[in-house]
Amino acid sequence: MKKAQFTAPAISLFGIRIHAIRMAQALDIICAAIAERAHLQIGVVNAAKVVNMGKDPSLGEDVRASDLILADGIAVVWASRLLGAALPERVTGIDLMYGMLERGNQKGFAVYCLGATEEISAKVAQKISEQFPNVRIAGRQHGYFKPDEEAAVAAAIGASKADILLVAMTSPKKENFMARWNETMGVPVCHGVGGSFDVMAGKVERAPVLWQKLGMEWLYRVKQEPRRLWKRYLVTNTQFTGMVLSGMVRRLFGAGT
Numbered sequence: 001m002k003k004a005q006f007t008a009p010a011i012s013l014f015g016i017r018i019h020a021i022r023m024a025q026a027l028d029i030i031c032a033a034i035a036e037r038a039h040l041q042i043g044v045v046n047a048a049k050v051v052n053m054g055k056d057p058s059l060g061e062d063v064r065a066s067d068l069i070l071a072d073g074i075a076v077v078w079a080s081r082l083l084g085a086a087l088p089e090r091v092t093g094i095d096l097m098y099g100m101l102e103r104g105n106q107k108g109f110a111v112y113c114l115g116a117t118e119e120i121s122a123k124v125a126q127k128i129s130e131q132f133p134n135v136r137i138a139g140r141q142h143g144y145f146k147p148d149e150e151a152a153v154a155a156a157i158g159a160s161k162a163d164i165l166l167v168a169m170t171s172p173k174k175e176n177f178m179a180r181w182n183e184t185m186g187v188p189v190c191h192g193v194g195g196s197f198d199v200m201a202g203k204v205e206r207a208p209v210l211w212q213k214l215g216m217e218w219l220y221r222v223k224q225e226p227r228r229l230w231k232r233y234l235v236t237n238t239q240f241t242g243m244v245l246s247g248m249v250r251r252l253f254g255a256g257t
Contacts, residue, residue, distance in 0.1 A: 001186050004033035004040040004067055011085035013076070014050055014243060018069050020087050027099050029068060034109060034163045034188045041066045041178060042191040044093040046073025047218075047240035048232070049171060059172035062179040070096070074215040075237075079244045083251055094196040094206070100164055100189070105132040112160050112187065114153070115143035115168030116197040123201035124168075138162035143169045154181035165190045168197035 006029045009020045019026075033040035043066030045053075053060035063069065070091040071077050080087040104111060113124055121142045128135055138160035145153055157165060165187040167174040174192040182190070198204040207220035218237065222229045 001037070001039045001183070001188070004029070004036065004038040004188075006032065006068075008068075010069075011080060011087065013080055013083065013085060014054075014247070016045060016050065016053070016064065016069065018045065018071055018076070018080070018087065021070075021091070022089050023091050023095065023099060026068065026070060026091055026096060027103055030100060030189050031103055031107065034107075037188055039182065039187075040068060040189045041182065042096070042189065043069040043175070044072035044091070044096070044192070045069060045076055046071075047075040048073075048236040050076065050243070051236045051239045052171065056172055059175055062172065062175035065179060074212070074217075075240060078215065079240075079247070082244060083247045093191070093193050094199060097166060097191065097193045097196050100191065101128060101132045101135055104135040104164065106134070108134050108136065109163040110136040110138040110161065111164045111166060112138045112157050112162035113140040113166050113168070113197070114157065115141075115166075115174070115193075116201075117144065118142040120168075120197050120201045120203060124197045127200050150177065150181065151184070154184040157181075157185045157187060162187050163189065166196075167192045168194065170194065
C-alpha cells in the first residue's frame, strides 16, 4: 500500500516532529488518504508519552515513524509555546476518533475496532452503530490476545477491508502492534485511541471541558482511578516539566530544543 501524501506544517519538540495543524485539517488529510487507499499512520503525543519515548527506544521509533503526529495533551501545546514553536491547538486522540466517525457517517467508511475487553468492545460497536448508523463495523477484536495470536488478528483485520483501524490498547503495545503489522493489515488509516473505548462505553468518565482547558484532564483521571494512576502521572508530569525547563534554558542560551 502506498504512503499517503500530504502537505502540513510541523515543528520539532524534544526531537519529535509534531504537525502544527487543527482538527479540521487532520480530518481532511484522513479522508484524502481513505479516498486514495493510501496508508496513513497516526501518532498522538502527550506529556507522558514524550517522557516514555525517551525511556523506550522502540516506542520512540514507532511513534516517530507515524505519518501524522499530533499533540494529544495540552501540556505539549503549552510546551511548544514556551519553547518558541507554537502549535495551533490540541488535537486529542478521542476527539479525532469521534471526528473520524462523524466524517465516516457522511461518507460510509468501514471501521475495525481493536482493543479493550470483550465487553467494552461489544458496547463500543453498539454505540458506533447507534450514533453513526452509516459507519460499517468491518470487525472487532478484544485486546487480550496472546503474542502468538497477533498474526491471525492482523490477517483478520486485513481481510475486513476496513478504511479505519481504531486501536484501543495501552502504549507501547498499540504502537508496536501497528508498526509490526502495518503491511499485513493494509488499512488506509490506523489510529491508536488508548482508553477512548472505555470512555465511549461509559466505563470511564471523561473530564469536563473546563478541566480539559486547564490542562487538568490527567488529574480527573487520577481522581477516578487513584491507586492505578497517581504514581504514573506524578512521575511523568514531573519529568516532563523538567524537560520543558531544560529546553527553556537551552533556548535562552541559544542551544535550541
